[in-house]
Amino acid sequence: MAAASDLFYRFGYHNVGTEDIAKAVGITPGALYRHVRSKEELLASALSDSFERATIVIDRQLPGGFAAVVGDLAETAAHRRELGVLWTRETRHLHAEYRTPMLERFFAFLGNLTAALREARGEL
Numbered sequence: 001m002a003a004a005s006d007l008f009y010r011f012g013y014h015n016v017g018t019e020d021i022a023k024a025v026g027i028t029p030g031a032l033y034r035h036v037r038s039k040e041e042l043l044a045s046a047l048s049d050s051f052e053r054a055t056i057v058i059d060r061q062l063p064g065g066f067a068a069v070v071g072d073l074a075e076t077a078a079h080r081r082e083l084g085v086l087w088t089r090e091t092r093h094l095h096a097e098y099r100t101p102m103l104e105r106f107f108a109f110l111g112n113l114t115a116a117l118r119e120a121r122g123e124l
Contacts, residue, residue: 001049004042009082013043013090043090044098050083051105058112066120073113 003024007016018039022032036042057072064071077084087106091099117124 001042001046004039005046005080005082005086008043008046008090009085013039013093040094040098043086044094044102047083047086047091047102048105050080050087051102051109053080054109055105055112058109058116066116069116 004016004021007020007024016039018029018032021039021042022029025032036045053076054073057076058069091102094102
């Protein structure tokens with residue numbers, strides 16, 4: 001997923017083939033297809049992984065409260081800069097079967113972040 005994310009980020013979804021992804025991780029395209037059904041599934045998995053990581057940060061109780069959660073999210077975003085680009089630029093390439101759950105996860109993440117903010121800073 002990391003190799004696919006990086007290639008999609010640098011070259012764009014349509015400019016990357018499964019052969020490129022397989023080569024980046026040192027396997028054959030056939031071996032790649034034993035793990036995923038399609039390039040689209042790789043994109044969906046990469047995005048899903050990013051929401052999972054962000055949700056874990058929000059759901060766990062960090063010493064330092066909400067400020068620590070925001071710091072952790074910012075650190076993750078700084079190390080995984082491609083995720084924002086993939087979300088804004090490449091999700092349009094996902095068919096509804098992948099895009100709909102992705103949107104649901106995004107809005108669930110946003111809801112959890114908003115709830116945590118309200119709890120920490122209700123006056124806002």
